[in-house]
Amino acid sequence: MTATNPFVEEGSVEQLVTSEQSTYRADVTAGLDGFLSRQREILVSIAGDALEPAAAITRLTAGGKRLRALLCYWGFRGAGGAAGATEPILAGVALELFQAAALIHDDVIDRSDTRRGSPSVHRQFGTLHQGNRWHLSPDRFGVSAAILTGDMCLSFSEEQFSAIGANAGSGTEARAIFNRMRTEVMAGQYLDLLEEAVGPDRTPAEAAERAQQIVRFKSAKYSIEHPLGLGGALAGAGAAQLRGYSAFSLPLGEAFQLRDDVLGVFGDPLVTGKPAGDDLREGKRTLLIAQALKDGSPADHQLINSTLGLADLDDDGVNRLRDAISTSGALHAVESLIADRWDASTAALGQLELDDVCRTALSGLATAAVSRSA
Amino acid sequence: MTATNPFVEEGSVEQLVTSEQSTYRADVTAGLDGFLSRQREILVSIAGDALEPAAAITRLTAGGKRLRALLCYWGFRGAGGAAGATEPILAGVALELFQAAALIHDDVIDRSDTRRGSPSVHRQFGTLHQGNRWHLSPDRFGVSAAILTGDMCLSFSEEQFSAIGANAGSGTEARAIFNRMRTEVMAGQYLDLLEEAVGPDRTPAEAAERAQQIVRFKSAKYSIEHPLGLGGALAGAGAAQLRGYSAFSLPLGEAFQLRDDVLGVFGDPLVTGKPAGDDLREGKRTLLIAQALKDGSPADHQLINSTLGLADLDDDGVNRLRDAISTSGALHAVESLIADRWDASTAALGQLELDDVCRTALSGLATAAVSRSA
Numbered sequence: 001m002t003a004t005n006p007f008v009e010e011g012s013v014e015q016l017v018t019s020e021q022s023t024y025r026a027d028v029t030a031g032l033d034g035f036l037s038r039q040r041e042i043l044v045s046i047a048g049d050a051l052e053p054a055a056a057i058t059r060l061t062a063g064g065k066r067l068r069a070l071l072c073y074w075g076f077r078g079a080g081g082a083a084g085a086t087e088p089i090l091a092g093v094a095l096e097l098f099q100a101a102a103l104i105h106d107d108v109i110d111r112s113d114t115r116r117g118s119p120s121v122h123r124q125f126g127t128l129h130q131g132n133r134w135h136l137s138p139d140r141f142g143v144s145a146a147i148l149t150g151d152m153c154l155s156f157s158e159e160q161f162s163a164i165g166a167n168a169g170s171g172t173e174a175r176a177i178f179n180r181m182r183t184e185v186m187a188g189q190y191l192d193l194l195e196e197a198v199g200p201d202r203t204p205a206e207a208a209e210r211a212q213q214i215v216r217f218k219s220a221k222y223s224i225e226h227p228l229g230l231g232g233a234l235a236g237a238g239a240a241q242l243r244g245y246s247a248f249s250l251p252l253g254e255a256f257q258l259r260d261d262v263l264g265v266f267g268d269p270l271v272t273g274k275p276a277g278d279d280l281r282e283g284k285r286t287l288l289i290a291q292a293l294k295d296g297s298p299a300d301h302q303l304i305n306s307t308l309g310l311a312d313l314d315d316d317g318v319n320r321l322r323d324a325i326s327t328s329g330a331l332h333a334v335e336s337l338i339a340d341r342w343d344a345s346t347a348a349l350g351q352l353e354l355d356d357v358c359r360t361a362l363s364g365l366a367t368a369a370v371s372r373s374a
Numbered sequence: 375m376t377a378t379n380p381f382v383e384e385g386s387v388e389q390l391v392t393s394e395q396s397t398y399r400a401d402v403t404a405g406l407d408g409f410l411s412r413q414r415e416i417l418v419s420i421a422g423d424a425l426e427p428a429a430a431i432t433r434l435t436a437g438g439k440r441l442r443a444l445l446c447y448w449g450f451r452g453a454g455g456a457a458g459a460t461e462p463i464l465a466g467v468a469l470e471l472f473q474a475a476a477l478i479h480d481d482v483i484d485r486s487d488t489r490r491g492s493p494s495v496h497r498q499f500g501t502l503h504q505g506n507r508w509h510l511s512p513d514r515f516g517v518s519a520a521i522l523t524g525d526m527c528l529s530f531s532e533e534q535f536s537a538i539g540a541n542a543g544s545g546t547e548a549r550a551i552f553n554r555m556r557t558e559v560m561a562g563q564y565l566d567l568l569e570e571a572v573g574p575d576r577t578p579a580e581a582a583e584r585a586q587q588i589v590r591f592k593s594a595k596y597s598i599e600h601p602l603g604l605g606g607a608l609a610g611a612g613a614a615q616l617r618g619y620s621a622f623s624l625p626l627g628e629a630f631q632l633r634d635d636v637l638g639v640f641g642d643p644l645v646t647g648k649p650a651g652d653d654l655r656e657g658k659r660t661l662l663i664a665q666a667l668k669d670g671s672p673a674d675h676q677l678i679n680s681t682l683g684l685a686d687l688d689d690d691g692v693n694r695l696r697d698a699i700s701t702s703g704a705l706h707a708v709e710s711l712i713a714d715r716w717d718a719s720t721a722a723l724g725q726l727e728l729d730d731v732c733r734t735a736l737s738g739l740a741t742a743a744v745s746r747s748a
Contacts, residue, residue, distance in 0.1 A: 135575075144483040150525070152556075169544075
């Protein structure tokens with residue numbers, strides 16, 4: 001693909017990045033395939049039927065942008081790690097499996113029917129149940145099987161992380177980052193869930209503060225800061241370099257999640273692969289919502305608190321919420337914040353000591369994370 | 375407590391076992407407390423509200439018989455490990471946290487309201503929601519929060535396991551056992567769930583075979599064989615000793631689960647801490663059920679396939695199912711199998727090269743696992 005891209009000059013830094021990144025992506029995919037194929041051997045030795053959870057994991061991990069794995073890779077390279085080393089491949093596989101586990105359980109919690117444009121895992125199991133005309137409830141079977149599949153995927157993630165060996169062993173910085181990443185993202189997810197239940201009772205200022213905590217822990221640190229730092233730590237980065245990485249990646253991660261929040265309300269379903277206004281039906285109390293409550297009219301307040309989170313909200317209801325978010329100025333405020341976080345991130349990237357290939361790669365990932373439509 | 379037990383002679387082997395076991399139990403409890411308190415510090419630095427999942431884990435892990443941890447300990451000691459060593463304490467904490475994670479998600483899947491005589495975790499979160507008069511559904515909040523809490527607990531388990539260090543690192547036998555244990559128990563749980571849905575369509579012979587696979591993978595290997603082997607591996611046990619451990623622990627584990635199946639149908643709720651006939655309402659397709667289908671009358675068949683798994687089954691319905699299981703001869707057949715597995719286990723224990731303390735300890739744990747009423 002690289003050779004035929006008319007925008008990339010042969011032998012250019014961009015081409016070096018694309019080529020190295022393609023190799024790494026292929027290594028992560030091969031690592032995932034090899035690992036999951038070994039797991040299938042274990043499972044089939046138990047019973048043929050036990051393959052189904054692993055099959056769902058295989059399908060889910062075949063897709064995705066590999067954003068976290070790529071951040072880990074360039075974090076590793078930027079700290080002097082060698083191209084082709086094993087550590088960031090195993091860590092990348094572990095991050096992709098962790099993300100898959102989180103998505104499987106997230107979709108159960110949010111009752112999302114689709115993921116990456118395909119049926120979510122609990123829906124796949126529900127359909128399997130219906131297709132076979134099994135007994136009891138297909139929905140309940142689907143949810144239960146997805147809970148177990150997510151658990152299996154979480155264990156698989158750890159199995160691959162520990163396979164890195166001594167560099168990610170007990171007491172290392174890489175292990176500390178991986179541990180902290182898991183605790184923080186789960187805490188952030190809990191706060192997110194709690195906010196759906198408590199949100200309507202908060203003052204706009206409290207709601208905005210909580211929304212920012214959720215952005216930071218559920219997403220910015222987990223999706224961007226920790227994968228990059230993990231890669232750096234695996235290559236032996238010191239404290240100063242890791243601080244430099246964070247100065248770049250934490251604001252980038254915040255911009256990344258705020259972009260996600262905007263897409264969850266205003267995104268094109270054909271591009272996002274999720275129904276229009278899904279976040280509104282799920283009752284997500286994002287900064288966009290907190291800002292609309294802060295800046296909106298009493299009528300906006302009333303509309304948001306009475307219709308946000310209604311699972312059967314129709315397109316008309318979605319449109320009215322969108323209008324309220326837009327006219328209140330909340331959309332503009334969040335877009336400004338994205339721009340501000342982007343500027344902070346870009347400035348910090350300029351301060352990092354990196355060779356041209358690593359700098360170009362990280363700059364490209366940053367753009368992809370924030371200037372996206374899906 | 376030891377000193378005042380009139381059945382244990384001072385200075386006897388029994389007293390040595392009890393005393394050593396008390397020390398280890400206290401070490402595991404202290405290990406859990408210390409670890410969870412460090413996690414609470416991390417969580418409170420995110421937000422005070424984020425403490426709730428850790429609080430639920432703390433409450434759940436305060437109880438329990440510590441069976442898996444104790445098996446790990448005596449497996450370690452039986453393979454020459456020193457009393458007071460750190461490895462089996464960390465592994466014991468990891469096993470207890472893993473079991474807690476499994477129980478939290480199991481209770482969601484089975485919709486069990488109680489666990490260890492207290493409300494299950496999803497019920498605790500549901501009650502928290504109701505007590506605070508939060509918005510949206512308390513049940514849905516409870517289930518979602520319990521899914522996240524189980525995920526956190528699963529991650530905590532791994533964190534403590536990896537803290538063992540090099541002895542449980544990549545490529546070691548201990549790590550291989552821990553990895554295999556997780557995959558197998560999750561596969562076994564999936565088969566168990568699948569059986570509730572598919573069971574009525576199976577022939578009695580198929581159902582009995584599947585029930586035995588579930589006993590083996592969901593419970594016998596996970597609860598008994600692997601914890602013992604893990605302890606052995608941490609002390610450097612060779613292949614022959616691990617095979618000897620399995621010859622003792624796998625049949626013991628089968629007897630343990632079959633006893634559990636009998637208690638799930640015939641146990642006294644005051645002793646088990648679970649409502650009478652809970653397994654029948656949950657539709658568990660145990661060997662007891664498979665055997666009743668194999669040996670029972672056409673009327674027994676009809677009764678089982680039409681009422682097993684009804685969430686609203688009343689006491690009368692429970693009693694009729696119990697009668698069918700009893701009069702079909704299934705209860706007697708399963709009790710015979712328990713006796714048979716017990717004999718196999720006892721014979722294998724006799725073959726193990728162990729000092730008196732370890733032999734007495736393992737014999738005591740075996741008795742507690744099988745001759746119990748809760």
